Amino acid sequence: MGRSLQSEFERKRVRIVRSIGAVPRGRVSSYGAIARAAGCPGAARQVVRVLQQVGGLPWHRIVGAGGAIKLPGENGAEQRFRLRMEGVTFRGARVDMARHEHKFRETRKTG
DNA sequence: TAATTGACGGGCA
DNA sequence: GTGCCCGCCAATT
Numbered sequence A: 001m002g003r004s005l006q007s008e009f010e011r012k013r014v015r016i017v018r019s020i021g022a023v024p025r026g027r028v029s030s031y032g033a034i035a036r037a038a039g040c041p042g043a044a045r046q047v048v049r050v051l052q053q054v055g056g057l058p059w060h061r062i063v064g065a066g067g068a069i070k071l072p073g074e075n076g077a078e079q080r081f082r083l084r085m086e087g088v089t090f091r092g093a094r095v096d097m098a099r100h101e102h103k104f105r106e107t108r109k110t111g
Numbered sequence B: 001t002a003a004t005t006g007a008c009g010g011g012c013a
Numbered sequence C: 001g002t003g004c005c006c007g008c009c010a011a012t013t
Helices: A008-021 A031-037 A044-053 A073-085
Strands: none
Touching: A008 A031, A008 A044, A031 A044
């Protein structure tokens, strides 16, 4: 097969990028959930790296487990602002995950 | 080559 | 609810 030019890491990164991009407006997902959806369970830190490196992604829709905003300082404030602008509601300092967590669906046909 | 660093996650006191 | 520890992965130093 001809995809040998891409390393395993690069392919994982692509899947992570696509998973992040799949989170619709008004909904959120967590670092760990994105990693799992991309087929890389346990690679939450890798999701962070992608968010930092790749532009044009809905970075504000990615939060910590339980809906915690993990960005420090002004960046965290902007994330909350952007989420609110999309209609996302909070429960204290955290996103109301019960209402806004995005559910990824498997690539299974039998749905 | 080894140690350190991060927008992490989960278990436990 | 909070703080500490350990596991996790890759890039940097």
